[in-house]
Amino acid sequence: MRIGELAAQAGMSRDAIRFYEKVGLVAGRRLPNGYRDFPPETVAWLQYIRTAQALGFSLAEIARTGETLREAPDTAEALSTLFEEKLQVIDTRIAELTTLRADLATRVGTGCPLRAAGLPAEAEVESDPVPTGARRPAE
Amino acid sequence: MRIGELAAQAGMSRDAIRFYEKVGLVAGRRLPNGYRDFPPETVAWLQYIRTAQALGFSLAEIARTGETLREAPDTAEALSTLFEEKLQVIDTRIAELTTLRADLATRVGTGCPLRAAGLPAEAEVESDPVPTGARRPAE
């Protein structure tokens, strides 16, 4: 499978995949003509990357997962361990969010917990608060 | 309150606060000598910023919150509305995490859902997968 098809199936750009390859997140053979050639499972792996990213994991963390997996003598077992670790991380994150939720819920009733707290007074309201237009990759 | 004390109380660097001011996230008067002067509530506002960031909100989003707040005729009411909106976002995020959690939990038992999925074959294992060391701002 060449990069174009992989990109289409994984729903990302060729450039992104090349970038992932550069940082060691994906690997593929090369065809005699120099083209990249990926096994079909790479689609699932890329989707996993996307999911993990959406969850707030950095590419470096995801790469570590991949490395651990590669180095494991028993892949199946290693995978289970990793997933269990991720579950813990997720649980932690959910707990944090729940805490903040409660925090905010408490304040909803309150009068003005942040009143006039150094908010941008009265300046260029129509201008962008951040240097140049905001854009976020995923989410 | 000058920037140093504010930074100490909010637990962040002076530079960060100056940066926030530059992008319109905080505002303060200036003393005759040019020093910034912040109202004490700014501490709470900065802490709110940190929390929101930890939750995955970008500074631009946080700034929009602030703007909405400023423009509201009834601050108390606007705040409640905003908090309720945040609660929804948090609930959504928790739901997403829960879904992924279940997803992973399912796979823990499974054999090898990602086996050989284009993982970095056998290269420089000791080198950093990402150009230079990974670091994440908050969390």
Add this chain to the structure above:
DNA sequence: CTAAACAGTGGAGTACGCTCCAAGGTCAAG
């Protein structure tokens, strides 16, 4: 009066995660 501790500015640099571009090679169809 001097030294230290603060404050200010502007600009450069950093890490992450890409995107976009230019210049060129490869390949299949017409």
Add this chain to the structure above:
DNA sequence: CTTGACCTTGGAGCGTACTCCACTGTTTAG
């Protein structure tokens, strides 16, 4: 044999969120 779709590389650039630095001004303690 040309056209067009696809692939390659390298490098530049961008947006977010800062940090760090140099140089300068202000305030305060001894």
